[in-house]
Amino acid sequence: MKELENLKEAVLREYPRMNKESKFNFSCHTGISCFNMCCTDVNIFLTPYDVIRLKNKLGISSQEFLDKYTFLPIDESQNHPVVMLKMNGDEKKSCPFVRENGCSVYGDRPWPCRMFPLGVASPKVSRGDDGGKFYFMIEEPVCKGYMEHKDQAVGDWIKEQGIEEYAEMGELFKEISLHDYFKEKKQLTPAKLEMFYTVCYNIDKFREFVFDSTFLKRFEVDEEIVNEIRKDDEELLKFGFTWLRYSLFGEKTMRVKAGSIDQSSRMGAGSRAR
Ligand code: SF4
Numbered sequence: 001m002k003e004l005e006n007l008k009e010a011v012l013r014e015y016p017r018m019n020k021e022s023k024f025n026f027s028c029h030t031g032i033s034c035f036n037m038c039c040t041d042v043n044i045f046l047t048p049y050d051v052i053r054l055k056n057k058l059g060i061s062s063q064e065f066l067d068k069y070t071f072l073p074i075d076e077s078q079n080h081p082v083v084m085l086k087m088n089g090d091e092k093k094s095c096p097f098v099r100e101n102g103c104s105v106y107g108d109r110p111w112p113c114r115m116f117p118l119g120v121a122s123p124k125v126s127r128g129d130d131g132g133k134f135y136f137m138i139e140e141p142v143c144k145g146y147m148e149h150k151d152q153a154v155g156d157w158i159k160e161q162g163i164e165e166y167a168e169m170g171e172l173f174k175e176i177s178l179h180d181y182f183k184e185k186k187q188l189t190p191a192k193l194e195m196f197y198t199v200c201y202n203i204d205k206f207r208e209f210v211f212d213s214t215f216l217k218r219f220e221v222d223e224e225i226v227n228e229i230r231k232d233d234e235e236l237l238k239f240g241f242t243w244l245r246y247s248l249f250g251e252k253t254m255r256v257k258a259g260s261i262d263q264s265s266r267m268g269a270g271s272r273a274r
């Protein structure tokens with residue numbers, strides 16, 4: 001994690017800043033000599049939306065996906081859990097999804113895999129503030145794609161790679177992960193950290209929390225939303241972000257039902273209400 005912090009500082013300090021109109025030279029295709037080489041020994045942080053896309057692509061539960069394909073890096077400077085893709089234990093440390101003919105989860109590959117060879121950086125780290133956001137080229141010595149003669153604009157690349165689909169969820173996640181609560185150096189309790197992890201990464205478990213506990217007896221949730229979140233992971237994740245703003249940070253994003261006692265603070269956010 002220290003290495004990543006150093007890289008982030010170097011990007012902000014030294015890397016040429018690109019915008020959506022900036023052009024760059026790059027092409028990746030099956031015949032290229034470095035094919036698949038970028039899919040070994042790589043650090044990939046997964047967003048909550050990445051986890052949903054991947055576990056649904058694989059047809060497994062979020063719990064199974066987390067157990068099989070991820071790990072939680074330990075870093076004392078991190079104020080909330082982050083999830084990384086676990087490489088295989090082979091000599092090359094291959095991504096579990098790479099096959100001879102390429103990425104086996106290509107249509108649902110994680111955000112960083114879509115963006116490559118571009119990265120996004122911002123000198124500001126507050127939620128709701130994209131001031132100064134810029135794109136930059138990632139330097140990857142093994143990659144020969146930079147030598148191909150295909151000039152393109154950053155904005156076109158973003159469209160082609162399906163990155164726009166990830167934007168809304170990314171912004172909603174930033175509302176949580178870059179919350180002012182953390183800027184004030186406050187620490188989440190273990191129960192709240194558990195709830196953060198459940199909502200953001202273990203969406204099937206969060207669904208159980210909502211539907212198999214007293215949750216819906218305690219909070220006003222429109223029937224339409226209840227119907228959506230019962231069957232739609234993406235809607236459930238959006239609802240989960242709203243719940244986290246209430247349960248972790250005390251924002252007034254949820255309504256307690258008349259006559260119900262809001263026990264969320266007493267139980268901790270990781271409550272197992274029955
Ligand atoms: S998810 Fe796909 S594109 Fe990303 S590293 Fe793994 S195999 Fe490569």
Ligand code: SF4
Pocket residue numbers: 027028029032033034035036037038039116142143144145146
């Ligand atoms: S190393 Fe670069 S060009 Fe080669 S397969 Fe990976 S992204 Fe494509």
